[in-house]
Amino acid sequence: MALLDLRAISKRFGGLQALINVSLELEEGTIASLIGPNGAGKTTLFNTLTGLYRPDQGEIHFQKRSLLGLKPDKITAAGISRTFQNIRLFSHMTVLENVLVGMHSRLKTSLPAILCNSKAFSSQEQEARRRAIELIELTGLCGRENEWAQQLSYGEQRRLEIARALAAAPQLLLLDEPTAGMNAREAQSLMALFRELIGKHVKAILLIEHNMRVVMGISDRVHVLDYGEKIAEGNPEDVRKDPRVIEAYLGQGSWMGNAQS
Amino acid sequence: MRRSLAGLALCVYIAASCLLAYFFPQSVLAFLLVEASLLLLYYVDAPRQIKIFLGVLVLVILFPILGWANGYYLEIAIQIGIFVALALGLNIVVGFVGLLNLGFVAFYAIGAYLWAIFGSPQANAFIPGNLFPLSPNWFFVFLVLSIIVGALTGLVLGLPVLRLRGDYLAIVTLGFAEVVRALMNNLDKPVNFTNGPRGIAPISKPPLFFQPLLEFFGWQIPEAKLYPLYFYFLILFLVCVIIWVTRQLENSRVGRAWKAIREDEIAAAAMGVPVVRMKLLGFAVGASFAAAVGVLFAAKQVFINPESFTFMESIGVLAMVILGGMGSIPGAILGATGVTILNLQLLKGLSLWLNGLRQSGAVLSIPLLGSYSLSQLPAQFEPAKYERMVFGLILILMMIFRPQGVLPAGRERKK
Numbered sequence: 001m002a003l004l005d006l007r008a009i010s011k012r013f014g015g016l017q018a019l020i021n022v023s024l025e026l027e028e029g030t031i032a033s034l035i036g037p038n039g040a041g042k043t044t045l046f047n048t049l050t051g052l053y054r055p056d057q058g059e060i061h062f063q064k065r066s067l068l069g070l071k072p073d074k075i076t077a078a079g080i081s082r083t084f085q086n087i088r089l090f091s092h093m094t095v096l097e098n099v100l101v102g103m104h105s106r107l108k109t110s111l112p113a114i115l116c117n118s119k120a121f122s123s124q125e126q127e128a129r130r131r132a133i134e135l136i137e138l139t140g141l142c143g144r145e146n147e148w149a150q151q152l153s154y155g156e157q158r159r160l161e162i163a164r165a166l167a168a169a170p171q172l173l174l175l176d177e178p179t180a181g182m183n184a185r186e187a188q189s190l191m192a193l194f195r196e197l198i199g200k201h202v203k204a205i206l207l208i209e210h211n212m213r214v215v216m217g218i219s220d221r222v223h224v225l226d227y228g229e230k231i232a233e234g235n236p237e238d239v240r241k242d243p244r245v246i247e248a249y250l251g252q253g254s255w256m257g258n259a260q261s
Numbered sequence: 262m263r264r265s266l267a268g269l270a271l272c273v274y275i276a277a278s279c280l281l282a283y284f285f286p287q288s289v290l291a292f293l294l295v296e297a298s299l300l301l302l303y304y305v306d307a308p309r310q311i312k313i314f315l316g317v318l319v320l321v322i323l324f325p326i327l328g329w330a331n332g333y334y335l336e337i338a339i340q341i342g343i344f345v346a347l348a349l350g351l352n353i354v355v356g357f358v359g360l361l362n363l364g365f366v367a368f369y370a371i372g373a374y375l376w377a378i379f380g381s382p383q384a385n386a387f388i389p390g391n392l393f394p395l396s397p398n399w400f401f402v403f404l405v406l407s408i409i410v411g412a413l414t415g416l417v418l419g420l421p422v423l424r425l426r427g428d429y430l431a432i433v434t435l436g437f438a439e440v441v442r443a444l445m446n447n448l449d450k451p452v453n454f455t456n457g458p459r460g461i462a463p464i465s466k467p468p469l470f471f472q473p474l475l476e477f478f479g480w481q482i483p484e485a486k487l488y489p490l491y492f493y494f495l496i497l498f499l500v501c502v503i504i505w506v507t508r509q510l511e512n513s514r515v516g517r518a519w520k521a522i523r524e525d526e527i528a529a530a531a532m533g534v535p536v537v538r539m540k541l542l543g544f545a546v547g548a549s550f551a552a553a554v555g556v557l558f559a560a561k562q563v564f565i566n567p568e569s570f571t572f573m574e575s576i577g578v579l580a581m582v583i584l585g586g587m588g589s590i591p592g593a594i595l596g597a598t599g600v601t602i603l604n605l606q607l608l609k610g611l612s613l614w615l616n617g618l619r620q621s622g623a624v625l626s627i628p629l630l631g632s633y634s635l636s637q638l639p640a641q642f643e644p645a646k647y648e649r650m651v652f653g654l655i656l657i658l659m660m661i662f663r664p665q666g667v668l669p670a671g672r673e674r675k676k
Contacts, residue, residue, distance in 0.1 A: 050531055075535035084531075090524035092670075093517070100514070101521040103531030107514045114508055114513040121513070126447075167535050 002029045003204050004049075004080075004172055009058035009096075011041075011048055011228075018044045019055070026172070026221075027169065031194060031205045033215045035239075036078065036225035037249050043191045045087055045225070046174055050082050051075040077105040079171035083161040083178060085208070091150035095141060095160055097147050099132040104166030106132045132167060138201075139163040139193065155186050168199055173197065175207040179214050187211060191218050212250070216240065272316055274298060279323050286331035289610035295319070295327065296602060303591060314606035320497060325490055335489040339561065341601045342496030343651055348581040348597035349503050350351030355579065355669070356588035357516060358543035359523025361431040362422070363575055364438025368548040371414055372407040374445060374455060374556025377565050380465040382449065386453040397468035404556050411552025423540045426526075438575055445567040460566025464559050467495065468659035492561050494519040496600065499557060503550050507590055510546070519543050520588070580652070584659055586666025595668055603655075604648055612645040 004026040006243055011019040019041045026032055034042050047053045049060065058137055060067040081102070090098050107128060112120045136145050139159040144152065152160060158178055165173055175194075178259040179187040191214055194205055209215050215222060215236065222239040224232040226248040239245055278294035285291045302316050328335030346370060354362045378384050380400065384393040422433045449457030475482060482490075510516045518539045519643060521529035530536045559565050577600065585596025618635045626632035644651070659666070 052527065052531070070529075070536070072530040073533045073535045076531065081533070082531055084528065086533075088525050088528035090521050090528065092524055093520055097517055097520070101529065101534065102532045104514050104521075106519055109513065111515070112385045114509050114515065117509060125513070164532060 002026055003063060004206070005059075005061040006049070007046070007059040007061075009048060009054050009055045009060070011044055011053060018228050019048065021058075022225070022230050023230070024223055024230070024233075026160050026204050026206060028203045029199060030220040031198060031207070031218055032221040032223060034208045034223050034225060034247060035210070035215055036211040038229075040249075041228040042225055043176060046082060046176055046208065046227075047096040049075075050080060073105065076168050076170070079169075080174065081165040081170040081172075082174035083158070083165050083176055085176040085180070087154075087157050087161060089149040089157055089160060089164070091148065093149060094146050095136060095149055095152070096129070096132055098160060098164050099135055099167045100128055102164040103132070104168075106167075106169055124209065132163075133164040134203075135166050136160075138166075138196075140189070145167040155182050157184070159190075166197070171203045173202045173205045175205060175209075177208055177210065179209065179211050183215070184257040187214055193220055199234060209222075262567070264307050267305050268311040268315075271298075271301060271305055271307055271311070275315060275319060275323070275490075279327065282327050282334075283330055286334075289606055289613075291339075292327070293602070294468060295323070296598070299598075300595065308487040318533070321464065325493060326539065328489065328493065329486070332486070337602070337605050339489065339492050339496055340605060341351040341502050341598050342493070343558055344581060344597040344601050345498070345594050345601050346500050346503050346554040347551055347578045348585070349507055350543075350547040350554070351578050352547075352582050352590070352593040353510075353519070353543055354470065354547040354552075355582055356593070357511070357523065358540055359519075359521040360540065360543070360628050361427065362434045362544075362547070363431045363552070363572075364434035365547070365551060365578055365603065366442075366570050367434075367438040367441040368411050368414060368551035368573040369555040369558070369574070370445065370567075371632070372411055372437075372440055372552030373559040373565050373570070374461075374555075375407050375552070375558040375559075376400070376403045376408055376463050377461040378454065380560065381461050381463060383453075383461045384652075386456075397465045400465065400467040400556070403496065404541075404553055407430055407552040407556045408549040411549035411555075412545040414552070415416075415548030416541055419541045419544040419550075420662065423537060423544070435571075435575075438570075439556055442567050442570055444459055448597065450476055455567075456565060458568075458570075460564055463562035464563050464565065466560050466563070467491065492557070496557060498555075499553060504590060505548070511590070515539065515542065523588075580656060584656070584666060586669035589666065589668050589670035592666050592668035592670065596666070599667075600652070608644045608651065609668070612643045614672075615643065 002025040004024070005064065006022065008026040009019050009022045010017070022045060034045065036042055045110065048055050050072050051067070051074070054058070054069060062078060065078065067078065067258075070078070090101060091099070107124060109121045130150060133145060133231065139162050141156060141159055141163065142243055144156070148261070149157065149160060158180075162175070162178065162190075179190055194207075195218065198205060219236050222234065222236050223230060224242075224245050226240060231248060232245045233240045240250070275298045278291065282288070282291040282295045298319055299316065302312050302319075305312075324338055325335070328338060336628075345364070350364045351362065354360050354365070355489040363543055369595060377396050379393060380403065381394050385391055418434070418437055419676055425433060445455045446458050448454040450642055455461070469487070469491070518529065518534040521532065522539060526536055578597075581596035581600045582593055583596070584600065585594065586592030615638065619638050620636070622634060624632050624634050
């Protein structure tokens, strides 16, 4: 049984059919990529999956449990967390606080316990802080925990988004263009991080990515969307050769050489 | 070494200002110096224990002594306390959760009327049996009750309204406050609940449960002197509780969730924050603070009517929060204190001073321009009358030069 199972998801916005019968399975222990031209429906699929949109049709099963109609916070609690394409950090909060917010669904202290400053509350807070620092170190933001999120550089902000998403202790991590705007070296180190996460922190990763080097280098499976439809699926090698994918997204000729170099 | 010196300097300053205020009980300036000592305490880098000790000393011992010498000071301190508590409550809604609430005074009014109706003969108008006014001992029950009622009203208003954002929410809260005021004004017929615009009086004061203790020590304190002191300590206690609650919440998952909602609602939801529940909680907590302060206000005033709960009050409290710095506890306290002092002391003091000059007929001589007799100063020129203008001017200047407030919720100092 797959970790995540999307069956025939459709979503329409007025006259625009954003997703048409998209099915997708994600196995435990794998990294999958979602590629396709701009406006193909990749982010819409993420938003549908995380409860921001409700699909018109179709089913979503995660660990054998239907996620249909759940609010975003419940889906996070169920074990899926995400990053955003256009960074959405809490900019007037510190790096540490950003990560701590991510832990919201894992912290269970009651209101009376908080107000009485009970032992359970303070020990849980300390534990949360310790874990947050661990995640901050894991994503390479050592020593920046008391800075405001908006003071970080672009690449660091993307890393912080990943740390924040990991704080919810997800089974499945959804990354929306994690290496956008990064240079080759930064992208490389992020790829290493993703490989490290699998098995240790998360069970599977699904990423949207335009950087073919990252997609081809890291994915176990690639899914291709075009105009809301899934046009191909397979391992990176097969997808790269698929004529429909080449026509819709990759294009003929020159860049293929680039990607291979 | 430098820090201990600073602590010593603080002690000297507090002693000097208190002596001044004690021996010149009529001097506005002397009392302002005493009030400023608390601000200094906050800013000066001295050992923590000394700062806490001095703060407690000023608030618990020196202020009451000065208030004993001049009852007006105590009245000001109580007013400040009331507005500090209100500002802290609104700070949760506006500063932490980021919801613009223009009708905060409605919750304050609900608390005040709760005690006013049952703590006076008013309730006899609709509950038979001549049970009212309730004995003063019920005051504390109603203080707790008001917290619950305030929270519930916050929830009832919040449930339908919190789907709205920004300007729309602000308009609805404004409308809510006006509805509450209209109800207070008009619920005098067919059944007389609120006695309408005539207001309710006399409202019971809190019980003097410590009276036996005073007698035991052989202290005879006339009630006229005792009650202001009593209210001062009550409001001080209430403010301390509110600060404690706010701080605990701020440094917990609740406070972080609030701020996350303020920063980015969608991202907060995606990180597992139940947005609607947390907003409701923020609304309820803020409202419960206001309602509790309302009970105290009603008991202190003895008489209340709807005029005390106008839109301008809401705006005033909001301005305190904004001036002090949104989302900052010290900011809300400073904002409330500053504005109250400005209204009650500074402008009035300035008016008195100018009147004095006018009557003394002093002549102001300016080189090149000739001399000008101050007795010709037009009578319209009286700072106390320009309260709103001065206030507005301060707000405008603040928004231009320091939009984040005097004491913003800064993390820089943490480093």
